[in-house]
Amino acid sequence: xxxxxxxxxxxxxxxxxxxxxxxxxxxxxxxxxxxxxxxxxxxxxxxxxxxxxxxxxxxxxxxxxxxxxxxxxxxxxxxxxxxxxxxxxxxxxxxxxxxxxxxxxxxxxxxxxxxx
Numbered sequence: 001x002x003x004x005x006x007x008x009x010x011x012x013x014x015x016x017x018x019x020x021x022x023x024x025x026x027x028x029x030x031x032x033x034x035x036x037x038x039x040x041x042x043x044x045x046x047x048x049x050x051x052x053x054x055x056x057x058x059x060x061x062x063x064x065x066x067x068x069x070x071x072x073x074x075x076x077x078x079x080x081x082x083x084x085x086x087x088x089x090x091x092x093x094x095x096x097x098x099x100x101x102x103x104x105x106x107x108x109x110x111x112x113x114x115x116x
Contacts, residue, residue: 001026001076004108008085011114016087018095019112020077027109030076031069038065070103078113089115 005021035054042052044060058065078095082088089095093116101111 001030001073001080003077003081005110006081008087015114015116016089017098017112017114018078018081018085019110020081021108021110022073022077024105024107024109027069027073027103027107028105030073031066031105034069034072035065066103066105069105070101070109073103073109074101074111074113077111 002023003020004023005019007019009017009019011017035057038057039052039054040050042057043049044052044056047053047056074097082095095113095115098112098114101109103109
């Protein structure tokens with residue numbers, strides 16, 4: 001996963017804020033890969049296993065699928081963003097997402113995490 005912009009800020013009490021921007025093509029690629037994975041394993045009445053069209057899944061589970069895709073993008077991006085960071089998070093407290101990031105499949109995705 002590519003990170004187009006990365007910004008690290010020192011906060012008070014040894015906390016750190018890392019803001020990352022992921023290009024829309026990577027956001028869409030992660031979503032499409034997740035949807036293909038689900039389409040192969042989904043069991044929905046009227047369709048054989050592995051033959052459920054993606055649009056049926058999107059219509060039935062749309063918002064929860066986007067939320068899961070956002071979680072996957074955040075997890076991979078944070079892992080990538082921390083590879084070369086000089087200040088790593090404490091092992092017992094993982095980075096926490098700040099606020100409620102706006103997730104859209106067709107635009108760049110920017111979010112911030114904080115950690116000690």
